[in-house]
Amino acid sequence: MAHNNPWPDEGNTGHIWDEDIRELDNPPPLWWMLSFYAGFVMIVFYALYYPTIPWENSWFKGYAGWTQIEEYDEEVQVLQNWRKKRFAEQEEQLAALPVSEILKNEELKTYAVKTSKVLFGDYCAACHGAGGQGNPDFPVLADDDWLWGGKPAQIEASITNGRIGNMPARGMMGNLTDKEIDQVADYVIALSEGKGNEPAYAAGKAVYAKGMCLACHGPAGKPLAPTGATNFTDGVWRFGGDKADVIRTITYGVNVKKNGEPIKGTRLAVMPAFKDRLPDPEVNIKRLTVYVYSLGGGQ
Numbered sequence: 052m053a054h055n056n057p058w059p060d061e062g063n064t065g066h067i068w069d070e071d072i073r074e075l076d077n078p079p080p081l082w083w084m085l086s087f088y089a090g091f092v093m094i095v096f097y098a099l100y101y102p103t104i105p106w107e108n109s110w111f112k113g114y115a116g117w118t119q120i121e122e123y124d125e126e127v128q129v130l131q132n133w134r135k136k137r138f139a140e141q142e143e144q145l146a147a148l149p150v151s152e153i154l155k156n157e158e159l160k161t162y163a164v165k166t167s168k169v170l171f172g173d174y175c176a177a178c179h180g181a182g183g184q185g186n187p188d189f190p191v192l193a194d195d196d197w198l199w200g201g202k203p204a205q206i207e208a209s210i211t212n213g214r215i216g217n218m219p220a221r222g223m224m225g226n227l228t229d230k231e232i233d234q235v236a237d238y239v240i241a242l243s244e245g246k247g248n249e250p251a252y253a254a255g256k257a258v259y260a261k262g263m264c265l266a267c268h269g270p271a272g273k274p275l276a277p278t279g280a281t282n283f284t285d286g287v288w289r290f291g292g293d294k295a296d297v298i299r300t301i302t303y304g305v306n307v308k309k310n311g312e313p314i315k316g317t318r319l320a321v322m323p324a325f326k327d328r329l330p331d332p333e334v335n336i337k338r339l340t341v342y343v344y345s346l347g348g349g350q
Contacts, residue, residue, distance in 0.1 A: 138162070146333065150203045150340050160341055167342035170335055174325065175343075183346040188290055188318070193346045196287040200277035201347050207340040209322065211332075216279050216289075216320030220304035222262030227301070231258045236297040239264075242272035242283040243292060279320075290318050 056065050058073070066074040079087075098104060102118065104111035135142075141162045145153065153159050172181060179185055183192035190198060198216075199209050221227040227235070238255025241247050247256065259265060269275050272283035281289050290300050303316035313319060329335045 138166075142334065145337055150207055150337050150344075153337060153341055154203060154344065160345075163338045163341040164345055167338045170329075170339060171342055174329065175339070178322075183343070190289065191287075192343055194287060195347050196282065196285060197277055197347065198279045198281070198289065201344070203340055203344050205277065206343050207336060210336050210339055210343070211324065211326045213324035214279060214320075214322040216305045216318070218267070218280075218300070218305035218307075218318070220307045220314070220317065221302060222258075222264065223266060224263065227258065227262050231262070232298055232301050234258050235262060235264065236294055236301060239268075239272065239283045240292065240294060240297060243286045243288075245284075247272060247284075289320070 056063070056067065061073075061075070062077065063073045063075050078084075098111075100113055100115045100117075102110055102113040141159060144156075144159055145163060148156075148159075153163060171183075177186075178189040179192050180189075185191035185193075195201065197205070199205055199214055219225060221232065234255040235258040236255070238247065238252045238259055241249065241252045241255070246252065267274060267278065267280035268283060269280075273285075274280045274282055281287075286292070288296070290296055299316060300318055303314060303318065305318040305320050307314050307317040325336065325339075326332050329339075
């Protein structure tokens with residue numbers, strides 16, 4: 052940068068490089084200045100036209116009456132109207148056909164599964180996981196192991212009316228001692244490992260009969276019908292298969308109440324009925340039934 056300005060009357064700033072490259076101090080073009088001032092005018096316009104200015108407990112709504120939420124709702128409505136028109140035939144079929152017939156129609160079944168994912172995420176995933184993998188203390192829907200039955204009609208009944216688990220504390224008569232609970236816990240764990248007939252678990256097997264565990268879980272640890280009771284022979288546990296988990300379940304039962312309130316330590320196993328929770332339940336219960344059935348492999 053030159054120390055001397057060879058062009059003192061040119062109107063430059065005195066910053067000169069490479070002998071003749073200099074910075075001038077000319078005013079901006081008129082069109083640029085007009086645009087600059089027009090920007091300030093537009094700021095005032097937007098501040099008055101759209102909601103911008105905060106008040107003490109509210110805000111200035113703007114003379115246009117526009118909100119992002121209203122625009123979003125309008126766009127969603129446009130999309131919903133398009134979907135309703137585009138998939139009207141499939142929706143009519145879902146409403147008209149029973150689940151058994153929907154499953155026989157591969158194209159309709161695929162449609163039901165694809166349109167169930169958001170519904171499942173909104174209403175089911177909190178307990179059963181996004182992909183039916185289950186969350187702690189909630190059933191897995193993707194393992195072919197069903198507490199209340201995995202046939203389409205049984206799944207539909209579970210979603211429609213809900214399910215409430217039931218297991219008395221300390222055996223059917225409520226009289227098992229701590230020692231007996233420890234013994235029967237060892238026995239049911241042995242059943243899950245295929246060791247139930249070994250002599251080491253004979254005492255627990257006797258307690259299993261005394262406590263009337265076989266009434267729900269079956270004489271050999273496998274329920275004779277899907278009534279919500281755990282199958283001890285498949286290694287799948289509703290509330291965990293560690294001995295401490297098993298002892299707690301036997302000791303305090305499932306959904307055991309006193310004076311209308313759950314007792315401390317009892318397992319809570321309640322699935323609400325969705326017939327009054329889902330939008331358009333007649334169709335969406337079928338839709339979810341098909342989706343859950345597909346997750347469990349149809350067993």
